Amino acid sequence: MKKNKNSTYNKYLSVFYIFFVLSLLAVALFNFKIDPENIYKKFSKNQKEEESFSISYVKKLISSKTGLFYRNDLINERDIKYSLSAHPTEAECAILGSSPVLQISSFRNIKSLSSICSSLINLGTTAAVLEDYLIFSEKLFLNKQAPSKIIISVHPYTFNLNRDAQWLRYKSDYEKIKDEIMFDKKDFKVNKIKKNYYTILLENLINMKYFLKSYEIFSLKEKLKIEEVKILDYKYGMKHHVLLPDGSLIYSRKNIDRKMKRGIDGYSGIQNYKIKIKNIYNPYAIKMFNRLIEHLSKKFEVIIILIPYHPSVWNFPEQPAVKAMKIVEPIVIDIAKQNNISLYGSYNPKNILCKSNEYYDEIHTMSSCLEKIEKFQRVKKN
């Protein structure tokens, strides 16, 4: 009787383990094979073929007259911007920053920073952090036909390390430039990633979100096409996001609708994206940023811009974002003065004269607001 009972439990345990291990392996293999974010391609034989997608996308983008549809759920934005930063260009400026800079354009109907740059390439990337700035800078530095000016948008959360992990896909570029600019030995301890890079890669193989993204790509009926836009609708957007030939973005119709629907009432005004009240900035990150400017100044003219948050955010001075803006803005001004570089803009919309209806949400301004930034110069280069 007892033997029987034990064998039932043994069978249960065996089936449980075998089924669990096999399905876990299947998930990992599936994620590895589909690899929606191109993280594992360097370990596979198909690397060249996959790399060519972002390169061919960029080639087609810069030669297009109107821009290309950009499925941000299927195409990796970082890869595109990474390829764009390495591509020879005639543009005068390159802009680095997080999603609030994505609308900055020398192509669209309302142009931004036009008195500073006759033309630009937008390397702004959603959720970009300081580490991304270093990676793109490295690519620009190596680009033989790069723009002559680099415009860096400093966000209230920029002076931090490890606030996002997406940059890790270009870890080797980051390590390279970090080694070049951080010459103090003790600085090498800075930005030590708590987890081993390969551990992160392994964990990601069994990540649910990655699996769902893999499945989405797997279930596509036809291979992802690079499709040129016929007619641009700047105000209401198109069926998907659109990347303009300079790398700037027009949100999709759905996205603009959703953002506008939130309106300026209700809870808008609360926006603490990537800001932690106990760690508004990291002194090592500021040091790293200073070194980056010194480094870039050898080859480029560096300009800093600050993009204003929505007026409603400023109605709540106690929230971390406002505290961060009040602390970070003077630091950026000091950095610009110390390094003798120009600084335009402010986090406070009152300074720029941006109105509530010139925003998609609390941190994403429309081009009509971005247009005004260059009129508010805080620090002049001697």
Place this chain on the structure above:
Amino acid sequence: MLFNSYIFIFLFLPISITIFYLLKKKNFEKLTSVWLILVSLFFYGWWNPKYLILIIISIIFNYLLGNNLKINPKKTILFFGIFINLLIIGYFKYSNFFISNVNNFLSDQILMNQIILPLGISFFTFQQITYLVDSFSGRTKENTFVNYSLFVIFFPQLIAGPIVHHSEMIPQFRNKLFGVFKIENFVMGLTTFTIGLFKKVFIADNLAIFANPAFDVSQLGFELTLFDAWFSAVAYTFQLYFDFSGYSDMALGIGLLFGLALPLNFHSPFKAKNISEFWRLWHMTLSRLIRDYIYYPLSLTFARIAIYLNLSSGSSFFITIASPIIISFFLVGLWHGAGWHYIVFGLLHGFYIVVHNAWLMLKKNIKYKVKKKNTFALDQLSQFITFIAVTFSFVIFRSDSLESSLNFIYSMLNFKSINFNDLFEATTFGTFPFTGIYFLIISFFIINFLPNTYQFILKKNNLFKLLGPQIPDSYNKPNNMLKWKPTIKWAICFALILLLSVMSISSTNEFLYFEF
């Protein structure tokens, strides 16, 4: 190290279990307990190795004092022991709270210390105080230092309970079968752990996404719409339940993987029909500790005073029932954290229970009886009222201050702010409002209709039977909606649940009860 982390699931746990059973199999019996102590120390030290010193000193101190009390049961020694334990927890947990209140009161600025709260300090301190009290009363037996240490530091219960009693654990360590691999325990442990992990990473963490924004908004002084306030309050109430009961299930499951039974901590508390019942089914081991070591002694002392003073029934009710309840729940509040909102949370529950007791007395006096045909409706109504009362108290518990909790409660009661146009628009529930609603519905279904972990699986386990009756018979009703058996169908089902849970693990989501 979190139970819901890859390093714990794929490295720490398998290694600790394998070596544990190998030691017993290779006849290194004495080393099995030592091994468990070592892995528990490693587990605890993972967060901050500095606090290992604190817990080790605490264990040595209480063990020696407990032994002394057995031989020499003097009140002065007992009070000294309790005082030292309270001093330690007072310094680490309450000193800054005390200083900030003195500063507020005197408009002075005494500098606050930068103290990091050692994890699980409330759990291991009170666990050891009960040991001292029982040693004084002659209710403890001769224990080796290894068994005592393991009772305190056994890692599944160390950080967030259940609060184990020495009489439950030490006999299990002494048992000859301790360390002998038993497939039945292992299978049930693995399945229980899987249920707990699923509750935490799949339900609680997803509910948090919909509960947190409203509390953040309220803390900044905003008023919420009525719908947002209620949905977020209920989402948090469910989140706390799934988070904490998920942790407890995982703890019980890990215990079983090592062939040890830990006491139950939850038994469908949201099915409670009154607030007293709720506390018998929610965080059961804390309720037990407060009842046995604070409420009963206080109640007994106050009853003696009432008899001595020959008080009227009203005064007697206040002295013998209301006062011990209020004091006990004041301490429950304080136990949860150093903040006035925690104290108010405790006092509010004390008040609820006093009201319930007064109602029971009144019912008895007026000889109130419910007609049988009305019982079902009345039960549902009672359950609903209890749930609402608990939800209000959890809003206070969740808020970062008393002020913000009042702000939130104001929104919950402000019926003028009903705006049907805003309902389920992208506000508090973000851009995917319906996902939040789905999670609430699923949670409601699980809580109200599915069997709890004990009914589903643990009831069948022999180790749990040895722990004695943990649930009063009146609550021990079977739920036959789902029945677990060690069949292939269930094995595949739980392997899939584990797979889903493992895939949903996110490194940032600690357990809510870790701060206590």
